[in-house]
Amino acid sequence: MNNDTYSQNQPLAVEASGLVKVFGKQHAVDGVDLAIPQGTVYGFLGPNGAGKTTTIKMLATLLRPDEGQARVMGHDLLKEPDAVRNRVSLTGQFASIDEDLSGIENLILIARLMGYSWRTSKKRASELLDAFGLLDAAKRQVKKYSGGMRRRIDIAASMVVRPDLLFLDEPTTGLDPRSRNQIWDIVRALVGTGTTVLLTTQYLDEADQLADRIAVIDHGKIIAEGTSGELKASVGSGVLHVRLLDPAMRAEAQKLLIEVLDTPVHLSSDPAALSAQLSETNRAAQALNALDAKHIKVSEFSLGQPSLDEVFLTLTGKPADNTDKKEGVRE
Amino acid sequence: MSTENAQTKQDKMKSALVEQSRPARPNGLITSLTFAWRALLKIKYVPEQLLDVTFFPVMFTLMFTYLFGGALAGSTNEYLQFLLPGILVQTVVFTTVYTGVALNTDISQGTFDRFRSLPIWSPSPLVGALIADAFRYTIASIIVIILGLVLGFRPSGGIIGIVLGIVLILIFAFSLSWIFTVIGLLLQTPKSVMGISMTLLFPFTFASNIFVDPATMPSWLRAFVNANPVSILTTAVRGLMRGRASVGEMGLVLLSSAILIIIFAPITMYLYRNKR
Numbered sequence: 001m002n003n004d005t006y007s008q009n010q011p012l013a014v015e016a017s018g019l020v021k022v023f024g025k026q027h028a029v030d031g032v033d034l035a036i037p038q039g040t041v042y043g044f045l046g047p048n049g050a051g052k053t054t055t056i057k058m059l060a061t062l063l064r065p066d067e068g069q070a071r072v073m074g075h076d077l078l079k080e081p082d083a084v085r086n087r088v089s090l091t092g093q094f095a096s097i098d099e100d101l102s103g104i105e106n107l108i109l110i111a112r113l114m115g116y117s118w119r120t121s122k123k124r125a126s127e128l129l130d131a132f133g134l135l136d137a138a139k140r141q142v143k144k145y146s147g148g149m150r151r152r153i154d155i156a157a158s159m160v161v162r163p164d165l166l167f168l169d170e171p172t173t174g175l176d177p178r179s180r181n182q183i184w185d186i187v188r189a190l191v192g193t194g195t196t197v198l199l200t201t202q203y204l205d206e207a208d209q210l211a212d213r214i215a216v217i218d219h220g221k222i223i224a225e226g227t228s229g230e231l232k233a234s235v236g237s238g239v240l241h242v243r244l245l246d247p248a249m250r251a252e253a254q255k256l257l258i259e260v261l262d263t264p265v266h267l268s269s270d271p272a273a274l275s276a277q278l279s280e281t282n283r284a285a286q287a288l289n290a291l292d293a294k295h296i297k298v299s300e301f302s303l304g305q306p307s308l309d310e311v312f313l314t315l316t317g318k319p320a321d322n323t324d325k326k327e328g329v330r331e
Numbered sequence: 332m333s334t335e336n337a338q339t340k341q342d343k344m345k346s347a348l349v350e351q352s353r354p355a356r357p358n359g360l361i362t363s364l365t366f367a368w369r370a371l372l373k374i375k376y377v378p379e380q381l382l383d384v385t386f387f388p389v390m391f392t393l394m395f396t397y398l399f400g401g402a403l404a405g406s407t408n409e410y411l412q413f414l415l416p417g418i419l420v421q422t423v424v425f426t427t428v429y430t431g432v433a434l435n436t437d438i439s440q441g442t443f444d445r446f447r448s449l450p451i452w453s454p455s456p457l458v459g460a461l462i463a464d465a466f467r468y469t470i471a472s473i474i475v476i477i478l479g480l481v482l483g484f485r486p487s488g489g490i491i492g493i494v495l496g497i498v499l500i501l502i503f504a505f506s507l508s509w510i511f512t513v514i515g516l517l518l519q520t521p522k523s524v525m526g527i528s529m530t531l532l533f534p535f536t537f538a539s540n541i542f543v544d545p546a547t548m549p550s551w552l553r554a555f556v557n558a559n560p561v562s563i564l565t566t567a568v569r570g571l572m573r574g575r576a577s578v579g580e581m582g583l584v585l586l587s588s589a590i591l592i593i594i595f596a597p598i599t600m601y602l603y604r605n606k607r
Contacts, residue, residue, distance in 0.1 A: 060448045064605065085450040086356075096445035098437075100373050112365040113451055115354035131347035133340070141376060157445070162348055189341065193348045 013038045013196035018068035028054040030220035043211030044200040051220035052200035060090045089163035099143040110160045128156040148179025168199040235314040245297035247272040260290045359452030366459020384471035388422035415479040416568040417541030428528040431511030435521045472497045488574035496568040506588035509595035516602040560587040
């Protein structure tokens with residue numbers, strides 16, 4: 001891990017070493033070290049079952065680590081769990097609010113539990129609903145909210161008393177692009193007020209957009225860590241996707257591209273498509289020119305950021321196991 | 332969206348996030364009552380959940396009184412005097428299952444994780460739910476009593492006997508609920524919690540002295556029925572309502588309640604804190 005970029009005396013929101021959580025025989029988290037500076041956004045990037053949620057649950061005092069230790073906002077996770085709970089808030093992967101109640105009732109509930117009077121609770125709830133664009137839906141049951149509204153009320157509930165550290169577990173999974181942008185704006189606003197955010201995501205572009213540093217997690221281990229620039233540098237600056245007019249030409253196209261680009265060229269499941277990681281984006285033009293010179297007709301092409309799969313392919317040499325099972329790792 | 336509009340939105344967000352003073356940490360009573368408030372709010376949205384505390388006891392009372400009463404006790408009126416305290420016990424005992432079901436629903440929705448990560452007295456979500464349940468039990472009891480009085484139930488213990496009987500039932504129900512919180516924490520779905528809990532409860536409510544005097548039962552069954560905490564409670568409630576309560580009978584109920592809490596409350600709290 002590369003922690004050289006941090007100054008030695010920058011206070012840390014999370015400081016963990018050797019965290020392990022075993023479920024049965026599965027090492028869901030298998031020796032995770034973390035050093036997350038306060039006031040930053042830290043991204044956990046990984047497929048389902050990589051150990052992201054389990055790590056967050058341990059740091060939020062919901063699960064006891066089997067091994068290792070951690071300090072969260074300066075408090076020992078194991079010895080002072082109450083002090084940790086006082087400084088953090090958790091927004092779960094699934095809406096962690098009461099779907100049977102209305103939006104305002106949910107926020108009043110949390111405000112009361114945090115110690116506000118009835119009157120202040122109501123005021124605080126309305127204020128948050130307004131800020132999160134939910135005032136019109138205040139009296140509607142949360143189960144009738146759209147996916148994006150649900151995530152917003154969930155984050156709003158975490159902000160009743162602004163925590164020093166907010167855990168956001170896959171805040172945008174399953175959301176449409178517009179709702180996703182709203183959540184991103186909220187996260188940026190949060191960090192602007194001094195809250196440290198630890199978010200998990202399956203999307204590289206989300207981590208890229210939001211996170212100051214990213215840890216790539218696979219099978220309970222951090223397999224890469226750094227700024228998004230550092231990560232992208234290690235996996236190539238972009239990926240060229242090409243779709244041929246004639247699938248029969250694919251083998252020839254692959255050979256040609258390997259020659260021109262000097263990088264592995266992957267065949268996609270689409271029989272006419274192939275993709276290659278580029279070291280520099282302007283190589284794309286050379287590649288297309290070379291195909292054109294050999295009269296291999298291209299029906300579509302795109303130059304994109306590496307996807308999570310491609311990051312994993314580069315870092316681990318195999319695609320991410322993105323199965324839908326719960327957190328936990330197969331052996 | 333105009334930029335001006337976006338600007339006010341940002342300002343609102345900023346002020347909502349920044350301008351606040353952190354309140355003092357509330358005590359366990361306030362947080363428990365807040366959770367009770369939450370549970371009662373749900374009745375507003377899902378009024379059907381009151382069905383089990385209204386419709387079922389009414390149905391049971393009517394069915395047993397008129398269907399079996401004459402055959403079991405000679406006359407329906409005589410049987411009602413015997414049955415009503417027992418039906419009250421049965422109604423409330425069955426309702427305790429919902430404590431486990433509600434807890435399990437919170438776990439599967441994720442609400443549970445948020446509550447557990449709050450800096451509050453950790454049993455308060457459970458205690459709050461139990462307080463709200465006590466309210467439901469009281470409604471159920473009042474309905475059964477009113478129905479009984481209409482049908483001809485005339486307890487010689489008077490209003491004091493009735494109230495004391497209900498209080499004793501509430502104490503027992505509160506203690507019994509801890510079994511269902513354990514089941515609610517152990518099983519995967521609210522449906523399975525319901526199924527297992529009902530399977531457990533059936534023998535205890537029917538193999539009891541709620542419906543008939545165990546005197547005519549075979550001796551092995553009679554031994555079970557007499558040791559059954561549901562029978563012990565029913566006997567004590569009958570005594571109170573007749574105005575002939577014995578300290579020993581009530582003592583046994585309080586003892587079995589205490590045993591239930593001593594065993595199942597710590598297990599519940601252990602599972603609650605260590606739930607995956």
